[in-house]
Amino acid sequence: MTGTTVTNSQLSGLQDPLVIDGVPLASRLIMGTGGAPSLDGLGAALLASGTSLTTVAMRRYSPDEAGSLFQLLVDHGIRVLPNTAGCFTARDAVLTAELAREALETDWVKLEVIADEHTLLPDAVELVDATEQLVNRGFKVFAYTNDDPVLALRLENLGATAVMPLGSPIGTGLGILNPHNIELIVSRASVPVVLDAGIGTASDAALAMELGCDAVLLATAVTRAQNPALMGKAFKHAVIAGRLAKAAGRIPRREHALASSAMEGRAEFL
Amino acid sequence: MNITLNGTGHTVADDASLTALVSEVTGRPLAADGRATDGRKLGVAVARNAQVVPRSLWSATALAEGDDVELVTAVQGG
Numbered sequence: 233m234t235g236t237t238v239t240n241s242q243l244s245g246l247q248d249p250l251v252i253d254g255v256p257l258a259s260r261l262i263m264g265t266g267g268a269p270s271l272d273g274l275g276a277a278l279l280a281s282g283t284s285l286t287t288v289a290m291r292r293y294s295p296d297e298a299g300s301l302f303q304l305l306v307d308h309g310i311r312v313l314p315n316t317a318g319c320f321t322a323r324d325a326v327l328t329a330e331l332a333r334e335a336l337e338t339d340w341v342k343l344e345v346i347a348d349e350h351t352l353l354p355d356a357v358e359l360v361d362a363t364e365q366l367v368n369r370g371f372k373v374f375a376y377t378n379d380d381p382v383l384a385l386r387l388e389n390l391g392a393t394a395v396m397p398l399g400s401p402i403g404t405g406l407g408i409l410n411p412h413n414i415e416l417i418v419s420r421a422s423v424p425v426v427l428d429a430g431i432g433t434a435s436d437a438a439l440a441m442e443l444g445c446d447a448v449l450l451a452t453a454v455t456r457a458q459n460p461a462l463m464g465k466a467f468k469h470a471v472i473a474g475r476l477a478k479a480a481g482r483i484p485r486r487e488h489a490l491a492s493s494a495m496e497g498r499a500e501f502l
Numbered sequence: 503m504n505i506t507l508n509g510t511g512h513t514v515a516d517d518a519s520l521t522a523l524v525s526e527v528t529g530r531p532l533a534a535d536g537r538a539t540d541g542r543k544l545g546v547a548v549a550r551n552a553q554v555v556p557r558s559l560w561s562a563t564a565l566a567e568g569d570d571v572e573l574v575t576a577v578q579g580g
Binding site for chain 1: 508509527528529542543544545546547548549552554556557572573574575576577578579580
């Protein structure tokens, strides 16, 4: 998507799928499912968002709510991306990923190894260890990481399928706190970069795409919005808009104003 | 025979297989390959004593007294 020739597919923003592990994803909005008060509301929000890939967590089976979420995603043709949320060690993350692969029949995993419950920030040491183990076991690792360009490159070199730097801590809605680091990660990555966590509203997602991210992953911003389905739709358009703006090439920032109307030929009033 | 299932005590028949346990808890009849006979996806996985047991091995895996079994499925999450 470089150069000045704009194709119809670019203008529609729909024919430019993100290809991960050989799988084309029509939408560049990856949704999470956490925080939704009801399954019906969640289904409506997911449909409105147009997402093709959606995360789930792995938890103990409870007969009351069994299978319903997985079935909902299957019914809507949305691919499942299991995560390792809640894991504090590489050992737990690897076990959880193995369970997810077995339960959901996918070797894709969103690897999340957090340091503590207060910040929910990734533990870089455990994350690197888990990435290496999972890649060796044949997983396609979507590594949730700090917005650290050095760490992101290390994860890619270990074989991560995608790197997913945070904009800000999970659930904060603070947006992208270090756009420069995100740009740096994008500029050096040769695997897809997914902005994950911290998104608050549609403009944050558009900014992520303008910075060059390949996709955006969010949950809370939609599931806890006052109108989740409407917000899902807003994000659908924001991701497309941001990607188009990146392709279009923004104007440089200037210190002083630049008139867009010519000064010559003005009428003179005596 | 007593085992621990998802952190709480659970009683199963002596030499019950993992297939029997999963079928009992989920209420879904299972074939020998560990798949639901109704053709829909089962969507669960089992770890026995901190080792994941592939569904294809459930029927050949007999539970033992004191086994610690985790039975998990997909739920809402980031």
